[in-house]
Amino acid sequence: MITQLSLTQTHEKLKSKEISCVELVQAYVDRIKKYNDDMNALVAVNEEYALEEAKQRDEGGGFSHPLAGIPFVLKDNYCSDESVSQAGSHILDGFQAPYDATSVKRMKDCGAIVLGKGNTDEFTMGASTETSYFGVTKNPWDLERVAGGSSGGPAASVAADLCVFSLGTDTGGSIRQPASLVGCTGLKPTYGRTSRYGVMSMASSLDTIGPLTKTVEDTALILKELAGRDVQDSTTADVPVPDYLEEIKKDVKGMKIGMPKEYFVDGMEEGVKKSIEEAIDQLKSLGAEIVEVSLPHTKYALAVYHTIGPLEISANMARYDGIRYGLKGEGAEDLVDYYRKVRNEGFGEEVKIRITIGRLIDAIGYADKFYKKARKVQALMKRDFDEVFEKVDVLVCPTSPSVAFKIGEKTHDPVAMYLSDIFTMPINLTGMPAISIPSRPSDNLPVGLQFIGNQFEEEKVLRVAHQYQIATEWASMRPEM
Amino acid sequence: MSVTKEQVRKIAEVTRIDLSDEEIEVLLPKLNSVVSEIKKLEEVDTEGVEPIAQITGLENVMEEDEVRQFEDISALVKCSPLAEGSFIKVKKSL
Numbered sequence: 001m002i003t004q005l006s007l008t009q010t011h012e013k014l015k016s017k018e019i020s021c022v023e024l025v026q027a028y029v030d031r032i033k034k035y036n037d038d039m040n041a042l043v044a045v046n047e048e049y050a051l052e053e054a055k056q057r058d059e060g061g062g063f064s065h066p067l068a069g070i071p072f073v074l075k076d077n078y079c080s081d082e083s084v085s086q087a088g089s090h091i092l093d094g095f096q097a098p099y100d101a102t103s104v105k106r107m108k109d110c111g112a113i114v115l116g117k118g119n120t121d122e123f124t125m126g127a128s129t130e131t132s133y134f135g136v137t138k139n140p141w142d143l144e145r146v147a148g149g150s151s152g153g154p155a156a157s158v159a160a161d162l163c164v165f166s167l168g169t170d171t172g173g174s175i176r177q178p179a180s181l182v183g184c185t186g187l188k189p190t191y192g193r194t195s196r197y198g199v200m201s202m203a204s205s206l207d208t209i210g211p212l213t214k215t216v217e218d219t220a221l222i223l224k225e226l227a228g229r230d231v232q233d234s235t236t237a238d239v240p241v242p243d244y245l246e247e248i249k250k251d252v253k254g255m256k257i258g259m260p261k262e263y264f265v266d267g268m269e270e271g272v273k274k275s276i277e278e279a280i281d282q283l284k285s286l287g288a289e290i291v292e293v294s295l296p297h298t299k300y301a302l303a304v305y306h307t308i309g310p311l312e313i314s315a316n317m318a319r320y321d322g323i324r325y326g327l328k329g330e331g332a333e334d335l336v337d338y339y340r341k342v343r344n345e346g347f348g349e350e351v352k353i354r355i356t357i358g359r360l361i362d363a364i365g366y367a368d369k370f371y372k373k374a375r376k377v378q379a380l381m382k383r384d385f386d387e388v389f390e391k392v393d394v395l396v397c398p399t400s401p402s403v404a405f406k407i408g409e410k411t412h413d414p415v416a417m418y419l420s421d422i423f424t425m426p427i428n429l430t431g432m433p434a435i436s437i438p439s440r441p442s443d444n445l446p447v448g449l450q451f452i453g454n455q456f457e458e459e460k461v462l463r464v465a466h467q468y469q470i471a472t473e474w475a476s477m478r479p480e481m
Numbered sequence: 482m483s484v485t486k487e488q489v490r491k492i493a494e495v496t497r498i499d500l501s502d503e504e505i506e507v508l509l510p511k512l513n514s515v516v517s518e519i520k521k522l523e524e525v526d527t528e529g530v531e532p533i534a535q536i537t538g539l540e541n542v543m544e545e546d547e548v549r550q551f552e553d554i555s556a557l558v559k560c561s562p563l564a565e566g567s568f569i570k571v572k573k574s575l
Contacts, residue, residue: 098556192537205536234542303521314496321497323571328562335574340499352498353508357515359492360484373522375532380525382533415514431536455537 002027003161004478007070007218010164014063021069021113025054028071028115032162035481038143041156043076043134044083044117053113066221068111073157073166075150076117077124077200080104087200088120088132088150091346092326101198102230103167103209110225115163118153122348123317124174124202126150127420128410131350136407139182140479141445145404148178148420151186151212158184158212159446160481165213165222169199171206172305173399173424176436179212180399180448183438183477185465186212187219188424190455191431192237194223195230203312204235206305206428215475216437216466220244223458239456247459248466253287255464257451258392262298263423268401271442276398279439279449279468283396286467291392295384300377301426302418307361307374308429314358317351353414378429385430389454394464398423399436399448423450433458435465438474446477484512 002010002019013019029047036042050071057069074080077087079097086092100108108114121131129137129152137152139145140160147156151168155178158166168175170188179186187210194209201207211222227241259280264273284290322329322342329342347355361370388395401422410416427434432455439449449468453461469475486505489512493500500508551557561569 095560098553098560099551190537192539231544234544235537235539237537237539297525300522300525303519306515307519307522318496323561323563323569325560326562332572335572336497337499338572339497343497344499344504347498349508349511352500352504353511353515355496355498356489356492356508356512357519359496360488360512360516361519363488370519370522372532373525373527374519375534376527376530377522377525379530379533380527382536413514414511415518418515418518429536 003031006215007164007213007221008066010070011063011066014069021054021057022051024069025050025071025113028163035160036162039138039140039156039160040135041119041137041147041153041160041162042073042116043086043119043153046083046114046116049082050113050115057111065110067107067225070112070164071115072107072112073115073118073154073163074104075154075166075168076120077169078104078167079198080114082114083117085117087124088122088134089346089348090133090327091320091342095325097198099198102195102232103226104198106225107167118151118157118166120153121150122351123200124150124169124171125313125350125354127173127177127417129153130407130411131348133348138407139404140481141183142404145406146181148181148404150174151178154212155179155182155184155186158214160479165211165218168210168212170208170210170428171202172309172428173421175210175212176399176424176434176448176450177421179436181404181446183441183446184212184214185216185219185435185437185475186210187223187435188427188433189223189227189458190433192235193433193456193458194226195233195236197230197232201316203309204316205312206309208428216248216435216462216469217245219435220248220462220466237456242459244459244462248462250463251287252283252464252467255288255394256291256392257283257288257464258291258293258388258395260293260295260298260388260395260397262295263397268398269403269442272398272400272402272447275440275442275447276449280396282472283468286471288464293388293392293395295388295426297377297381297384298426301381301429302422304374304377304381304429305425306357306418307370308378310354310358311361311371312358314355317355320346322346350414381426382430385432393460395452397450397452399450403442403445403447427452431455433461435461437465437469438477440474441477484509484516
């Protein structure tokens, strides 16, 4: 089936004219019509736009660029001028950006076609898409379970073959954790490797743009186009972009892969543990050397993340005021009353919690105790990773301590939800690249294997992930729908 | 340190969110749950450690202070739910 093909496979079919772009896009649109109502992965679908674009690609001919004519999904916090961007929130009711984010532009310039917007937790705050104003996204492997979050929509779209690839954002695990729970590939690049211009910020020192795909090879291809300095995002790095597609072809013989012992403690589901252990044995048989390492400050990651994050969130959420975009406030007496009413009606509970925590931490008497302290512990975490990367090339661990949990299971206590990101959060705090790819499922539910690299060493991460992926069958598995 | 209703009310004022008393009641235990996690930072010995500022080592990324015109200003104004012609009409602030 054409919709099961990876990006590179789809490109071959388009180039050889075995399939037209219109046929390709129509096939995906048909799948969306059939499955999206049950899954709620896409919150906006650009049927007319996408088919018109596809027609133009067919008339233009060529398909010389691998991304030409490829239909993809954008997470709902990306600004793009062909559809609404609401960041999963009521406060951005009907907002349509009059411009494209840089990352979107880079994809469109290669000829890729935006199929629609993928559902997200509200302003990407969550690990299950349950805080989305537009309802939860269901896991294609079991509709009673979550697809993870916050990029639940983008992840589920790829896993259910509703698109060829998607773009998401990862601040504490929001690309990798949903990729793990739905069984697709998700990369969080190094902070600053890709441009955040035009993507709605949650925590500006942690947010990272990245692709969700069916294969690591596809990831390498997309990253090549996404990566690189953007003058409109001053946090992007002026670091050369390697030829990722060439790098992934190298084998892993002699590569040193660290197993951080703090990521293999009790509390992990048995099925996940077995799956990861089997993957590590597979890596050994591919010629890699496994080394036990330690990242002693791992257990403080949640505390650091939920100190720094909320503070930055409260600053980034200040712009949502019902004036420049989105929801119109009613019944206000004056301007300040207007802000209060719009923001109370427009924001959901999790957003209010994080804004409140953010201001609390910054209050007089607490700033030094909590915020400055968190920045010091973050420095210690970075030091842990720097020391480990002097000894090994990459790290391996689970992406999530569990498989997809049931809808409603963790919504009673914010911290219960935050713990879903326990293996992903530390990597955002140290700015490093990490990928989640499928390993052996547990009880027919996907399990994610995570590789972590040093800053700007995506090529090593992609290389190990790709070599493992082509030696195993997990990436080709699809849910029964 | 436990979060109080008074603190939440003050913060709601500053962050311009019209939280009702009932909403504050609901939020309070959740806020305290998060604060309990944050307090674990107190156990870490950070003597002599500098707080980290920028994670990838960037410093003072400069840009020329040039005016650049956005191509379609009317499109920006149209985004506003309070747009009237080329203006955005807001409630009185005084």
